[in-house]
Amino acid sequence: MHTLIQVIIDGVILGGFYALMAQGLSLIFGIMRVINLAHGEFLILGAYMAWVAQEYLGLDVLMTLPLLIALGFGFGWVVSRVVIMPVLERHELMPLLITFGLASVIAGLLTVTFTTTPKVTTAAYSDSVISLLDYRVSVSKAVMLVAALVLLTMLTLFLNRTKKGKAMKATAQNREAARIVGINVTRMYCSAFGLGTAVAFAAGGLFSVTQGFHPFMGGLFTLKAFVIVVLGGGGRVSGTLAAAMFVGIIEAGLSGYVSNIGTSLGTAAAFVLVVVVLALRPEGISRLGGVRA
Amino acid sequence: MPTSVPETHTKESSIAPGEVMLEAAGVIAGYGGFDILHGIDLEVRRGEIVSVVGPNGSGKSTVFKAIYGLINVRQGMVVFEGENVTAMGPQELLRTGMAMVPQLSTVFPSLNVYENLELGMYLVRDKARVKTRIDDIFDLFPRLADRRAQYAGTLSGGERRALEIGRSLMLNPRMILMDEPSVGLSPILTKEMFQQLRELRDTAGITFLLIEQNARSALELADRGYVIQRGLVSHTGTGEALLGDEEVRRAFLGG
Numbered sequence: 078m079h080t081l082i083q084v085i086i087d088g089v090i091l092g093g094f095y096a097l098m099a100q101g102l103s104l105i106f107g108i109m110r111v112i113n114l115a116h117g118e119f120l121i122l123g124a125y126m127a128w129v130a131q132e133y134l135g136l137d138v139l140m141t142l143p144l145l146i147a148l149g150f151g152f153g154w155v156v157s158r159v160v161i162m163p164v165l166e167r168h169e170l171m172p173l174l175i176t177f178g179l180a181s182v183i184a185g186l187l188t189v190t191f192t193t194t195p196k197v198t199t200a201a202y203s204d205s206v207i208s209l210l211d212y213r214v215s216v217s218k219a220v221m222l223v224a225a226l227v228l229l230t231m232l233t234l235f236l237n238r239t240k241k242g243k244a245m246k247a248t249a250q251n252r253e254a255a256r257i258v259g260i261n262v263t264r265m266y267c268s269a270f271g272l273g274t275a276v277a278f279a280a281g282g283l284f285s286v287t288q289g290f291h292p293f294m295g296g297l298f299t300l301k302a303f304v305i306v307v308l309g310g311g312g313r314v315s316g317t318l319a320a321a322m323f324v325g326i327i328e329a330g331l332s333g334y335v336s337n338i339g340t341s342l343g344t345a346a347a348f349v350l351v352v353v354v355l356a357l358r359p360e361g362i363s364r365l366g367g368v369r370a
Numbered sequence: 371m372p373t374s375v376p377e378t379h380t381k382e383s384s385i386a387p388g389e390v391m392l393e394a395a396g397v398i399a400g401y402g403g404f405d406i407l408h409g410i411d412l413e414v415r416r417g418e419i420v421s422v423v424g425p426n427g428s429g430k431s432t433v434f435k436a437i438y439g440l441i442n443v444r445q446g447m448v449v450f451e452g453e454n455v456t457a458m459g460p461q462e463l464l465r466t467g468m469a470m471v472p473q474l475s476t477v478f479p480s481l482n483v484y485e486n487l488e489l490g491m492y493l494v495r496d497k498a499r500v501k502t503r504i505d506d507i508f509d510l511f512p513r514l515a516d517r518r519a520q521y522a523g524t525l526s527g528g529e530r531r532a533l534e535i536g537r538s539l540m541l542n543p544r545m546i547l548m549d550e551p552s553v554g555l556s557p558i559l560t561k562e563m564f565q566q567l568r569e570l571r572d573t574a575g576i577t578f579l580l581i582e583q584n585a586r587s588a589l590e591l592a593d594r595g596y597v598i599q600r601g602l603v604s605h606t607g608t609g610e611a612l613l614g615d616e617e618v619r620r621a622f623l624g625g
Contacts, residue, residue: 240492247478247489254476258537259464259493 083212084333085326090214090222092325094284096318097225098298099305100232101276103317106306108249108269111161111172115180117298119274122183123149123281124290125191128198137200138286142224145278153274157267165266180295187292195289203286221283228279232272233314245269297344304351324350388416391545391577392437392468396446399436406432408601409446414545419571419578421588421609424598425621431473433598434549434581438470439463450545464493469543471534473550479523483514486522486533490540500540507536510570528559535566545577552584560584564591589613597621 102116113119123145130136130144156179164171197203202216236242248255248265255262284290301324309320327350328343335342392414400406406429414420424430435441437448439459447456450468460470478486487507491500508515511532517525522533531551538546551567552560564587570576582588589595589609597605597618605618612618 240488243481243485244489244492247481247485250478250480251476253472253474254478256460257464257470257472257476258489259461260489261461 079211080333084330086212086214087333088326088329089322090218090325091329092318092322093222093225094280094287095301095305095325096321097228097276097283098280099302099309099321100229100314100317101273101280102299102302103273103306103309104232104276105270105273108245109157109161109165109172109266111165111176111270112303113270113273114173114176114299115183115295116176116273116277116302117295117300118180118183118187119149119153119277119295120281120284120298121187121290121292121295122152123278124198124285125187125196125281126278127282127285128196131198131200138198138282139220139224141282142279145282146275149275149278150271152271152278154267154271156274157270158263161270162263162266180299184292184295191292193291193293195291196285197289198282198285200286215287217286221287224283225280228276229314229318232276236314241268301344301347304347307351308354388418390414391416391418391451392579393449394433394437394446395449397433397436397443397448398445399432399441399443401441405444406601407436410436410598410601410603412596412603412606414577414579416544416577417571417575418593419567419580419591421580421582421585421592421595422598423582423585423588423595426583428598429601430581430598431549432601434470434472434547437579438468438547464541464543467542467544468547469538469541469545470547471538471549471551473553475530475534475554477522477525477530477533477537480521482519482521483525483533484518487514487537487540490537493541503540503542507539510539511536511566527554527556528562531555531559531563532566535563535570539570539574539576543576545579547579547581549581550583551580552582552587557587560587564588567591586613 098116098120101119102113105111105113105116126145126148127138127141130141131138160175160179161172164175200217202220205216207214207216207219234242236246244255244260245265245268247258248260248262248269252262255265305317305320305324308323309316309318324347327346331343331346390413394410394412397407397410398405410433412420412422412433422430422433432441436443439455439457439462443456447454449455450463450466453466455463455466455468458466463470478489481489484504487504488500491503494500508518513529514532514536517529522530525533535546535551551563555563567578567580568591571578580588580592589612592609594607595609595612596603597612599621604621605612605615607615
């Protein structure tokens with residue numbers, strides 16, 4: 078019983094992080110119909126930035142977060158404008174290949190700059206642990222969960238309540254109609270890519286405090302984010318959140334009950350899950366569609 | 371049906387009120403170097419409802435696209451209220467006061483009716499103005515007001531069309547270009563919609579240019595009409611005159 082509850086706690090924390098990570102990918106896919114294969118690398122890039130900010134400027138990750146979001150948005154905007162938009166109307170595999178190449182380039186540049194030795198961003202609360210009854214949660218993980226949920230809420234509010242957010246959803250739902258009402262579709266696509274990248278940077282920054290990271294972790298994150306987006310039905314934030322929690326708890330469960338290889342098993346289990354879900358419900362847990370909330 | 375390229379038979383009517391609002395002169399346009407329109411001349415006067423009809427493949431939808439800047443006009447020009455708008459795209463035309471309702475469904479299915487209307491005024495920053503304008507639209511279309519919180523995707527065909535027309539009215543256009551507004555609507559709903567267009571013309575003074583497959587209804591509604599065949603205007607005149615024209619009837623009204 079004790080292990081089960083600890084597993085659920087760990088799973089929810091992991092799930093919160095996964096939800097944020099996956100929502101970035103989902104946003105880009107939902108609006109542009111582009112699968113960003115560099116999403117995990119973007120996340121790792123964010124992690125290194127948080128590490129640099131802490132190491133050289135002494136900034137806590139929570140202080141760095143707004144900066145990461147701004148930089149991520151700008152970086153994503155430029156990347157989509159310069160390399161994705163020109164090929165978007167061409168063959169559908171082109172954006173896939175471009176983002177795949179981008180992933181290799183980022184991982185390579187990070188290796189050259191930081192070597193492959195794992196890094197961890199330190200924080201004043203790095204060694205602190207919250208203990209309640211017999212259950213233990215590190216403060217840095219609790220911070221990650223809370224920040225992830227806050228950011229997800231902000232993203233949802235942005236999409237549902239603001240003019241720009243609604244225009245973004247509208248573009249996802251009917252591109253021609255968006256043009257007719259005067260929405261600049263190219264700009265909307267770049268903003269969506271920027272926003273998705275900002276989310277990845279933020280998720281990476283939060284993650285960097287909880288665990289060691291290295292330049293070649295990105296691929297796994299991309300895969301997991303993809304799994305969660307498919308499971309969640311792509312689109313609704315609530316669907317992504319549910320799928321992310323599900324994957325998080327399964328992963329935490331396997332690593333809690335199976336020693337040593339549990340975490341890798343968890344990842345494998347997530348993929349098995351996707352195959353099963355897609356076989357039974359091809360539309361995902363909720364349904365695959367445009368961006369909704 | 372004439373075998374050679376048909377020429378204009380009916381002289382233009384003089385009953386049209388107001389000055390010329392939109393004029394297409396010698397428009398040649400098509401796709402990928404292949405011309406569909408071989409020199410279209412037409413004009414719409416302020417306060418008129420003008421229908422462009424023609425058989426399938428005659429090029430009437432291309433007329434729409436050429437005027438609205440969705441395809442390049444290779445030769446000739448389009449003038450709207452004295453301004454040369456030949457090279458303008460949809461965004462710019464919106465600002466000049468010409469709105470369009472295309473043939474494809476253009477509602478945002480997962481946004482509600484209110485949000486759909488809001489986006490009709492995407493180019494306007496003043497929120498209070500948007501709100502007032504939405505109230506105006508709800509006065510014109512009470513059925514949309516009843517469904518304001520409903521997703522547009524759940525509306526019936528007629529309601530969707532009303533929403534599209536309502537949304538195109540948001541920016542207060544002086545002229546609305548419509549491509550096949552009756553597509554997907556039952557005859558009764560088509561009649562209702564045409565009635566609504568007439569009311570909009572009478573009350574709000576909006577000028578309409580309709581491209582219609584449904585020639586009979588479109589000509590009954592219209593003040594004037596143009597018949598397009600093989601990329602050229604073959605007949606023009608009042609709606610009544612065209613409906614009565616032996617040749618037009620034989621060509622494609624089915625006798």
